[in-house]
Amino acid sequence: MKQDLYQHHDYYNIDDLLTTEHKLIRQSVQAFVKEKVSPIIEDYAQRADFPRHIVKELGEIGAFGPSIPAQYGGGGLDEISYGIIMQELERGDSGIRSTASVQGSLVMYPIYKYGSEEQRYKYLPKLAKGELFGCFGLTEPNHGSNPAGMETKFEDKGDHYLLNGAKMWISNAPYADIAVVWAKNENGKIRGLIVERGMEGxxxxxxxxxxxxxxxITGELVFDNVKVPKENLLPNVEGIKGPLGCLSTARYGIAWGAIGAALDCYDTALRYSKERIQFGKPIGQFQLTQKKLAEMITEITKAQLLVWRLGVLKNEGRATPAQISMAKRNSCDMALNVARTARQILGGMGITGEYPIMRHLMNLETVITYEGTHDIHLLITGMDVTGLDAFK
Ligand SMILES: Cc1cc2nc3c(=O)[nH]c(=O)nc-3n(C[C@H](O)[C@H](O)[C@H](O)COP(=O)(O)OP(=O)(O)OC[C@H]3O[C@@H](n4cnc5c(N)ncnc54)[C@H](O)[C@@H]3O)c2cc1C
Structure with missing residues (x-):
């Protein structure tokens, strides 16, 4: 990959709406990405390898659980800070942002929100530092968009629970020390369990x-008569609202994050359009190229405003899951379109690892699918505005 020359784009002066702290956070995560992510990421992606050392480094910069209270090792920051961190990480790579999203929103958040005080103190400080690595097991081979149909189950055996079933498509799973797993009890109620590497089965x-x-890194979680200690059950939630609460937090981060990938594609295409000469002119001087760039920055700007407002609502405790769905869907769709258009501006160079665009483009196909597909989020909005459920 060429040198990381990325410059942030803020066409509508949205920075005026941010605090000094927000801008400092962005500066420091941007510097981290330039120094630690951009130089290595293309090589790891080409080899389909996970840069394991990044877990510790992400912990050191406070990318895990930034809005978890400081007493449990989190950053105690507001929701806009969290969004900015996700955006800067995804500007580097959606996979790196996914690592941070899973650890913060899908592992630390449920332990903080639904866990006992003992569980919080036992796991959260180590997860925040990257000394423990976690994953989140909800999706199953037969249950993706409809997780409530899950088949993974556990039985009360007196002094322990016995867990059986399988989860698939689980980010971080192969290297995770712990897994927050959603499973049904004998009464068919969904509960969360903390499963630790090393447990037999x-x-x-x-x-x-x-x-x-x-x-x-992605993997499966397979449970074959796993004995889970009773103290590993998350005591404070029951039902599908448990995992959905975690997903709302993670989807909020994705809504910010996908804009980072779009910004990187736009920034790359803009620079390239001024440097690449065809027919004796920079290609950026052709109207068709300008149309592409103008539409890209317009869509990016609209998405930036949407997530900023969502962040304000979230800070006030007023953001609804449906509002989060709308922003997640919009950002992912926008980012994919921007990445495809940027790829065209770069012509043949757009498909190479010399530039980050093809990597972002391929990554975004997952980002638009996980944590609720494009169509599922549309149905959530549809249900919210009509009051009618079109899922079944
Ligand atoms: C790389 C990667 C990492 C992931 N990481 C995790 C993780 O860490 N933890 C985890 O639990 N999961 C994870 N997932 C799983 C992800 O959340 C699911 O893939 C996603 O929810 C979709 O489920 P599915 O793939 O089974 O698709 P399906 O649910 O089978 O959907 C297939 C298609 O049918 C459509 N569809 C389904 N139902 C309806 C309906 N009612 N109306 C209209 N259309 C419908 C969908 O929109 C989609 O287009 C990951 C996935 C990927 C690809």
């Missing part, structure tokens, strides 16, 4: 052959 096979999120 628990394995995490790697998923191979991905053309997307290649620098993020």
């Amino acid at each position: 628990f394995t995490t096979p790697t998923t191979h052959g991905k053309w997307s999120l290649r620098a993020s």
Whole structure:
């Protein structure tokens, strides 16, 4: 990859709406990405390898659980800070942002929100530092968009629970020390359990052959009569609202994050359009190229405003899951379109690892699918505005 020359784009002076702290956070995560992510990421993605050392480094910069209270090792920051961190990380790579999203929103958040005080103190400080690595097991081979149909189950055996079933498509799974797993009890109620590596009968096979999120590790979680200690049950939630609460937090981060990938594609295409000469002129001087660039920055700007407002609502505790769905869907769709258009501006060079565009483009195919597909989020908005459920 060429030198990382990225410059942030803020066409509508949205920075005026941010605090000094927000801008400092962005500066420091941007510097981290330039120094630690950009120089290595293309190579790891080409080899479909996960840069394991990044877990510790992400912990050191406070990218894990930034809005978890400081007493549990989190950053105690507001929701806009969290969004900015996700955006800067995804500007580097969606896989790196996914690593941080899973650890913060899908592992630390449920332990903080639904866990006992003992569980919080036992796991959260180590997860925040990257000394423990976690994953989130909801999706199953037969249940993706409809997780409530899950088959993974556990039985009360007196002094322990016995867990059986399988989860698939689990980010971080092959290297995770702990997994927050959603399973049904004897009464068919969904509960969360903390499963630890080393428990007998628990394995995490790697998923191979991905053309997307290649620098993020994905795997299965297989439970074959796993004895889980009773103190590992998350005591304070029951039902599908448990995992959905985590997904709302992660989707909020994705809504910000995908804009980072779009910004990187736009920035690359803009620079290229001024340097690449065809027919004796920079290609940026042709109207068709300008149309592409103008539409890209227009869509990016609209998405930036949407997530900023969502961040304000979230800070006030007023953001609804449906509002989060709308922003997640909009950002992912916008980012994919921007990446495809940027790819065209770069012509043949757009498909190479010399530039980050093809990697972002392939990554975004996952980002638009996980944590609720494009169509599922549309149905959530549809249900919200009509009051009618079109899922079944
Ligand atoms: C790289 C990667 C990492 C992931 N990481 C995790 C993770 O860490 N933890 C985790 O639990 N999961 C994870 N996932 C799983 C992800 O959340 C699911 O892939 C996603 O929810 C979609 O489920 P599915 O793939 O089974 O698709 P399906 O649910 O089978 O959907 C297939 C298609 O049918 C459509 N569809 C489904 N139902 C309806 C309906 N009612 N109306 C209209 N259309 C419908 C969908 O929109 C989609 O287009 C990951 C996935 C990927 C690819």
